[in-house]
Amino acid sequence: MNENDRSDRRAQIEAAAFDLLKELGYRKTSMLLIAKRAQASNQTLYAWYRNKQELFRGIIEENGRVVREQLELGLREGHDPLQALAELGPTLLRFTTDQHAIIMNRAAVIDAAETGVLAQAIDDVGRGSIYPLICALMARLVQTQTFAPDVLPDDAAQTYVALLFGEAQLRQALGRMPPCDETEIGRRSERAFALTCKLYGAAPGRHSS
Structure with a gap:
């Protein structure tokens, strides 16, 4: 994945994370739900962000x-x-x-x-x-x-x-x-x-x- 594609993918993941934060609140928003919403693998999510706080x-x-x-x-x-x-x-x-x-x-x-x-x-x-x-x-x-x-x-x-x-x-x-x-x-x-x-x-x- 080149740098532009990586940047676009990160933006998609972060947008999905914020949508969930808005809908569910902080405590109910999990890395698993973020991965599902962003259609990303757990492996990718944890490789780029150690946890939801870092995200x-x-x-x-x-x-x-x-x-x-x-x-x-x-x-x-x-x-x-x-x-x-x-x-x-x-x-x-x-x-x-x-x-x-x-x-x-x-x-x-x-x-x-x-x-x-x-x-x-x-x-x-x-x-x-x-x-x-x-x-x-x-x-x-x-x-x-x-x-x-x-x-x-x-x-x-x-x-x-x-x-x-x-x-x-x-x-x-x-x-x-x-x-x-x-x-x-x-x-x-x-x-x-x-x-x-x-x-x-x-x-x-x-x-x-």
Whole structure:
């Protein structure tokens, strides 16, 4: 199997695994059921993933890759960091507050009492990979004098994240808030962007939509 075929097959298996997670919940989703749904052999499944925790960890990491790549693009020379900040909100919210994310977060809560693998994967992607890039974006905004010179990038990053999410993830995990649709994603993103710019000295009018 060449690399493209292997990648396509992994995507099919992971899609089948997530469908089962959505339908049956975390505890009832097994490697055997995943293999049957994906029409894959148990041998293939266990060769590629040691267990279902490793399989779901791969899904979390792949979803985080999209956000990470967008941030890395925004940090490249010649890219407007303010534009990158404006575009970051929708990507972050789609990654963390849509139905897919809610289901995976609930699975992580259940697995926390068993292996902790999923919670660790979410933390590694969020805190370990994405958050440092948000801090780097804030530093770039200070360096380009878009934000005031005395702004601490970590403070600005924490403020932006808090404004963007609020209590959404907690309320969603408790079943008290539905997944964010595009209207809600747009509203939250624009508010977090405008308030962060106001707090740290940027002019929102510089952002062209």
